[in-house]
Amino acid sequence: MRLSGKVALITGGSRGIGFATAKILSENGATVIITARNQERLEKSISKIPNSMGIAADIRNSNDVKNVVNKTIEKFGRLDILVNNAGIFPKIKQLHEIDEDEWNEVLDVNLTGQFRFTKEAIPHLQKTSGSIINISSDAGIKAYQGFNADAYSASKAALILLTKCWALEYSKDKIRVNCICPGVVDTDMTKPFLKTQKDKEFMNSEHPIGRIGQPDEIGKAVLYFASDDASWTTGAVLTVDG
Numbered sequence: 001m002r003l004s005g006k007v008a009l010i011t012g013g014s015r016g017i018g019f020a021t022a023k024i025l026s027e028n029g030a031t032v033i034i035t036a037r038n039q040e041r042l043e044k045s046i047s048k049i050p051n052s053m054g055i056a057a058d059i060r061n062s063n064d065v066k067n068v069v070n071k072t073i074e075k076f077g078r079l080d081i082l083v084n085n086a087g088i089f090p091k092i093k094q095l096h097e098i099d100e101d102e103w104n105e106v107l108d109v110n111l112t113g114q115f116r117f118t119k120e121a122i123p124h125l126q127k128t129s130g131s132i133i134n135i136s137s138d139a140g141i142k143a144y145q146g147f148n149a150d151a152y153s154a155s156k157a158a159l160i161l162l163t164k165c166w167a168l169e170y171s172k173d174k175i176r177v178n179c180i181c182p183g184v185v186d187t188d189m190t191k192p193f194l195k196t197q198k199d200k201e202f203m204n205s206e207h208p209i210g211r212i213g214q215p216d217e218i219g220k221a222v223l224y225f226a227s228d229d230a231s232w233t234t235g236a237v238l239t240v241d242g
């Protein structure tokens with residue numbers, strides 16, 4: 001098993017890409033800790049993942065984040081893999097239509113939240129020469145006509161550069177830091193854009209391979225970065241976008 005003996009923490013692991021990732025890492029031998037706000041959904045999710053634990057936490061709250069990392073170490077004694085996956089998508093509006101609270105909310109979850117978890121995890125990853133996988137987005141790489149989710153795009157672009165900064169900063173500790181940029185994936189986040197057959201056909205046609213992605217197709221890329229198959233890969237940005 002590629003991740004035997006490894007302990008992996010996945011933020012936003014209760015559904016969508018995070019849940020699929022948690023399942024795949026667990027199937028490959030890792031002990032998996034997932035976090036999200038909704039306790040009930042966390043419990044449902046861990047019931048479907050062998051060797052897993054759920055800890056409710058709001059990524060916007062530093063004490064919650066510390067608690068997740070502390071409990072992980074108390075229970076399992078180590079941390080090898082951090083998947084910075086939790087994220088939110090704002091209402092589509094042009095920049096001049098959003099207020100500062102809407103802007104700050106997206107940055108707080110999608111960017112400062114990743115900072116909070118990474119900061120707490122680093123001292124433990126230094127001990128295991130662990131690995132961090134950041135889930136960014138195609139929207140962090142290029143602008144799309146009519147996309148109009150600027151705070152989201154800014155947060156995802158920042159995460160791409162932070163991947164490279166952290167990879168350099170912690171290379172002396174042999175911590176690898178890599179990033180995945182998904183295209184449109186079939187999750188709760190994208191449901192509002194896939195309501196009608198016409199919406200679905202449009203989204204499928206936006207991807208040259210002719211369809212949107214499934215969450216496990218991102219999880220498999222996370223598995224690659226988390227495993228020794230990527231032992232000489234750090235600071236990499238992989239688009240997984242059909």
Ligand code: NAP
Pocket residue numbers: 011012013014015016017018035036037038039041057058059060085086087088109135136137138181182183184185186187188189190
């Ligand atoms: P999703 O289905 O909406 O799931 C989001 C996860 O994040 C949930 O587990 C949610 O749980 C958690 N979360 C949200 N706000 C949180 C908070 N304040 N504190 C803690 N956890 C929080 O999203 P997804 O589509 O799987 O997306 C996962 C990641 O992939 C995100 O970073 C997203 O930006 C990125 N991405 C997605 C797509 C796509 O097409 N789906 C494309 C590119 C990139 P709770 O609500 O219970 O907290």
